[in-house]
Amino acid sequence: MKSLQTIPVGVFLLLALTPNSFAHGGHEQVTIAADADWATRHMAEEHHITSFDAGVFFTLHDYDSSGNWSPDEVRRTYGLMDESTNNVPEEKKADVVRIIMDMYDADKSGTISFAEFTIANAKGVTLPDFGLGPGHHGDDEYEYEIHHFEKYHDENTKEEDLTHPEDIAHFAKHDREEDEREELERRQKAGIIEANIPAKFRRSA
Structure with a gap:
C-alpha cells in the first residue's frame, strides 16, 4: 500500500x-x-x-x-x-x-x-x-447510512422525504423482517405448528 x-x-x-x-x-x-x-x-x-x-x-x-x-x-x-x-x-x-x-x-x-x-x-x-x-x-444499517443517507439526506430529513429507491428498498426490508419476526412469535405462542409436521405423522381428517 x-x-x-x-x-x-x-x-x-x-x-x-x-x-x-x-x-x-x-x-x-x-x-x-x-x-x-x-x-x-x-x-x-x-x-x-x-x-x-x-x-x-x-x-x-x-x-x-x-x-x-x-x-x-x-x-x-x-x-x-x-x-x-x-x-x-x-x-x-x-x-x-x-x-x-x-x-x-x-x-x-x-x-x-x-x-x-x-x-x-x-x-x-x-x-x-x-x-x-x-x-x-458493515451491517445493513451501517451500509445504508454511509453509502446513501449521508450522501443524500441529513439530520433535517423527514420521513416523507425518504423517497429514493434505496430508501424504499431499505425500509421495505425492515418491514419484511418485522413481519417475519411477528409471524414466528405467533407460531411459537400457538405451540405445535401443523405445517411443520411431516405429512406421514399428521392425523387424517
Whole structure:
C-alpha cells in the first residue's frame, strides 16, 4: 500500500484497543483521488478514514483480534460475504482469497499475520482491486447510512422525504423482517405448528 499514510502512534494504540469505536471513522463524506489504490478507497468509502498505515489497516480488519487474518477475514474485508456480491461466482471469490493468501502468507500457515502483512507492505506489496467494489462489510444499517443517507439526506430529513429507491428498498426490508419476526412469535405462542409436521405423522381428517 504505497499510498498509506502514517497516523500518530497514540491514535493507532487507541484504535487497536477500541476497534469498535473507530471501526467506521467519522460520518463526513471524504474525497479520494481517482487513481487511489484499493485499500485507500476502502478506508475512505467504508470507514471515512483517510490517514492510516498498514498496521492500522490490518488491525481494523482483524475481526476476532487474533493477530492473524484467516481466509474468512480476507473474504469479509473484500465484501465477499455481503449480499452485494451474491452474484459473484464462488469460484471468483475463492480466487480472491487464494491470491491474497499467496501474496501475504509467507510461511504458508494458512493465515496472514500482522508481521507478514506489514513487512509485505513495506516491500511495496499492495492489496489488489478485483473490481468487486469497495468491500462492504458493515451491517445493513451501517451500509445504508454511509453509502446513501449521508450522501443524500441529513439530520433535517423527514420521513416523507425518504423517497429514493434505496430508501424504499431499505425500509421495505425492515418491514419484511418485522413481519417475519411477528409471524414466528405467533407460531411459537400457538405451540405445535401443523405445517411443520411431516405429512406421514399428521392425523387424517
